[in-house]
Amino acid sequence: xxxxxxxxxxxxxxxxxxxxxxxxxxxxxxxxxxxxxxxxxxxxxxxxxxxxxxxxxxxxxxxxxxxxxxxxxxxxxxxxxxxxxxxxxxxxxxxxxxxxxxxxxxxxxxxxxxxxxxxxxxxxxxxxxxxxxxxxxxxxxxxxxxxxxxxxxxxxxxxxxxxxxxxxxxxxxxxxxxxxxxxxxxxxxxxxxxxxxxxxxxxxxxxxxxxxxxxxxxxxxxxxxxxxxxxxxxxxxxxxxxxxxxxxxxxx
Amino acid sequence: xxxxxxxxxxxxxxxxxxxxxxxxxxxxxxxxxxxxxxxxxxxxxxxxxxxxxxxxxxxxxxxxxxxxxxxxxxxxxxxxxxxxxxxxxxxxxxxxxxxxxxxxxxxxxxxxxxxxxxxxxxxxxxxxxxxxxxxxxxxxxxxxxxxxxxxxxxxxxxxxxxxxxxxxxxxxxxxxxxxxxxxxxxxxxxxxxxxxxxxxxxxxxxxxxxxxxxxxxxxxxxxxxxxxxxxxxxxxxxxxxxxxxxxxxxxxxxxxxxxxxxxxxxxxxxxxxxxxxxxxxxxxxxxxxxxxxxxxxxxxxxxxxxxxxxxxxxxxxxxxxxxxxxxxxxxxxxxxxxxxxxxxxxxxxxxxxxxxxxxxxxxxxxxxxxxxxxxxxxxxxxxxxxxxxxxxxxxxxxxxxxxxxxxxxxxxxxxxxxxxxxxxxxxxxxxx
Numbered sequence: 001x002x003x004x005x006x007x008x009x010x011x012x013x014x015x016x017x018x019x020x021x022x023x024x025x026x027x028x029x030x031x032x033x034x035x036x037x038x039x040x041x042x043x044x045x046x047x048x049x050x051x052x053x054x055x056x057x058x059x060x061x062x063x064x065x066x067x068x069x070x071x072x073x074x075x076x077x078x079x080x081x082x083x084x085x086x087x088x089x090x091x092x093x094x095x096x097x098x099x100x101x102x103x104x105x106x107x108x109x110x111x112x113x114x115x116x117x118x119x120x121x122x123x124x125x126x127x128x129x130x131x132x133x134x135x136x137x138x139x140x141x142x143x144x145x146x147x148x149x150x151x152x153x154x155x156x157x158x159x160x161x162x163x164x165x166x167x168x169x170x171x172x173x174x175x176x177x178x179x180x181x182x183x184x185x186x187x188x189x190x191x192x193x194x195x196x197x198x199x200x201x202x203x204x205x206x207x208x209x210x211x212x213x214x215x216x217x218x219x220x221x222x223x224x225x226x227x228x229x230x231x232x233x234x235x236x237x238x239x240x241x242x243x244x245x246x247x248x249x250x251x252x
Numbered sequence: 253x254x255x256x257x258x259x260x261x262x263x264x265x266x267x268x269x270x271x272x273x274x275x276x277x278x279x280x281x282x283x284x285x286x287x288x289x290x291x292x293x294x295x296x297x298x299x300x301x302x303x304x305x306x307x308x309x310x311x312x313x314x315x316x317x318x319x320x321x322x323x324x325x326x327x328x329x330x331x332x333x334x335x336x337x338x339x340x341x342x343x344x345x346x347x348x349x350x351x352x353x354x355x356x357x358x359x360x361x362x363x364x365x366x367x368x369x370x371x372x373x374x375x376x377x378x379x380x381x382x383x384x385x386x387x388x389x390x391x392x393x394x395x396x397x398x399x400x401x402x403x404x405x406x407x408x409x410x411x412x413x414x415x416x417x418x419x420x421x422x423x424x425x426x427x428x429x430x431x432x433x434x435x436x437x438x439x440x441x442x443x444x445x446x447x448x449x450x451x452x453x454x455x456x457x458x459x460x461x462x463x464x465x466x467x468x469x470x471x472x473x474x475x476x477x478x479x480x481x482x483x484x485x486x487x488x489x490x491x492x493x494x495x496x497x498x499x500x501x502x503x504x505x506x507x508x509x510x511x512x513x514x515x516x517x518x519x520x521x522x523x524x525x526x527x528x529x530x531x532x533x534x535x536x537x538x539x540x541x542x543x544x545x546x547x548x549x550x551x552x553x554x555x556x557x558x559x560x561x562x563x564x565x566x567x568x569x570x571x572x573x574x575x576x577x578x579x580x581x582x583x584x585x586x587x588x589x590x591x592x593x594x595x596x597x598x599x600x601x602x603x604x605x606x607x608x609x610x611x612x613x614x615x616x617x618x619x620x621x622x623x624x625x626x627x628x629x630x631x632x633x634x635x636x637x638x639x640x641x642x643x644x645x646x647x648x649x650x651x652x653x654x655x656x657x658x659x660x661x662x663x664x665x666x667x668x669x670x671x672x673x674x675x676x677x678x679x680x681x682x683x684x
Contacts, residue, residue: 014288016314117289197409
């Protein structure tokens with residue numbers, strides 16, 4: 001009997017589903033990969049019944065509804081490896097902006113009838129379940145996903161190298177946006193993205209989360225020196241929910 | 253009798269279906285949307301005009317370009333900022349990329365399997381390897397258009413108020429231009445496949461709505477045309493559209509003059525078919541589709557025709573942009589202009605914009621403070637408009653597929669899913 005193929009699922013909670021789209025956009029590379037596994041559930045491509053056990057589950061999106069949270073816990077209990085896919089799953093994503101605002105007021109602004117609509121603080125998957133690996137980014141870097149998925153399938157442990165976005169930016173020989181006076185978070189943000197943002201003259205806004213062990217104070221001082229006030233900087237840090245890490249005590 | 257489908261795969265976002273049938277009469281037919289409320293219109297308030305179009309693009313990973321650009325257009329309208337002709341051309345090319353890549357995804361990967369009773373696309377790909385290649389080639393072309401101009405295909409980076417942060421490499425645009433012939437052949441292959449499928453013979457009447465701007469198959473500018481006749485400015489239409497919320501639902505449904513209406517490919521075809529490009533028009537004539545078409549399943553062949561039309565349109569616009577010099581004027585150095593405009597605002601200034609997203613007309617409204625922050629925001633997505641229409645159709649269609657039977661088994665459930673998928677709903681957009 002042939003060795004059984006590992007069972008893999010790709011699941012979304014609440015999000016834009018752009019990370020799933022990125023995976024699909026691997027095109028033939030994804031089809032090649034999917035031949036090596038048993039695809040348990042990938043709602044974009046499959047209409048398949050739930051299986052009892054999963055080897056690897058990739059979860060994109062943030063848990064917002066009660067069903068999202070239940071689904072996440074259920075998946076965890078049935079999976080060997082759980083991978084958080086993208087900024088929403090790894091950090092909370094743009095939905096987390098409301099954590100820095102009056103979220104009840106925001107809810108009432110959008111809906112007349114707020115009954116039965118969940119409005120929790122947005123937290124990453126790791127606040128609910130054990131997460132084995134985070135593939136960050138908004139959206140994910142699809143080539144990084146492919147490399148990581150191949151290793152996981154082969155049973156090789158994976159770690160995302162702790163290097164700043166500046167590392168990727170220098171490889172691309174980009175002009176430094178920070179030095180040009182733009183509010184770029186490259187020095188304190190985890191790289192591995194190939195720096196698509198600075199390469200497009202768009203300053204890094206930290207979608208891959210903070211670089212472990214980076215010193216945040218100097219870059220913040222640098223931005224202040226360049227004329228950005230604390231409130232302006234905080235608005236940027238809120239986009240992907242890292243303000244509370246840098247300024248743990250206070251919000252705007 | 254109760255009909256319940258817990259989860260409908262192969263749509264964008266999560267939804268189930270529930271219906272109640274009492275004495276052979278459909279009492280309720282609902283798409284149960286299972287997306288969390290991200291409160292986008294709320295969280296954009298108080299945020300800077302320069303960042304909101306990047307945040308709002310995250311409403312949808314399938315159609316981020318149209319969210320990004322509609323947001324920018326609404327801001328520019330509010331701030332009275334004009335864009336250059338080249339900027340408009342490049343934005344339209346990005347939109348064509350988006351409309352092409354989204355339709356290719358929906359047609360081949362979401363909807364096609366419904367016609368063969370195959371739940372798994374990987375099997376479908378084995379059965380139609382050549383068409384799968386066509387679909388991937390066409391989708392990649394759309395992605396590349398966005399990537400070359402926008403810096404990235406999902407959540408593009410370069411578009412900003414007044415223009416672009418960085419202009420595309422002309423060499424890369426030339427490479428895309430050279431591919432258009434090959435891509436058009438694949439688009440035609442796909443369209444042939446979809447025009448030859450057998451669609452359920454289900455006809456109803458309903459208002460159909462899209463942008464319209466003679467002599468174009470409008471996507472980026474124009475007025476809102478309702479059922480081929482009445483015309484309204486987007487801001488006016490936004491006032492007329494009535495949105496309502498069902499208890500516990502995080503999606504707002506929409507009505508026009510008290511009636512559920514349909515937006516998207518078949519509505520665009522109904523309003524604008526005269527302006528299809530030659531190859532698309534030829535296929536349209538050969539298919540003998542009579543307009544106005546009131547069969548919602550025809551959203552599928554309409555999308556297929558649109559892909560052909562848009563590849564032709566991309567070729568035209570690429571040729572045009574390649575004949576021009578991209579200059580500094582197209583790069584947004586309009587910060588001073590934004591500042592001047594903001595300085596003139598007394599209390600607030602407002603702007604509305606509408607463009608054709610893959611699934612139908614998308615509206616953004618912003619009110620901006622003198623400090624350059626968002627005071628108020630309203631976003632109406634295509635699926636938020638289509639949802640009430642889809643439910644009305646399901647209610648109407650159910651007795652036909654149930655017949656005299658008292659249960660909705662697999663084949664009946666398959667037809668429900670098929671109609672849902674024909675609308676190409678995006679529940680993440682609908683909820684946002």
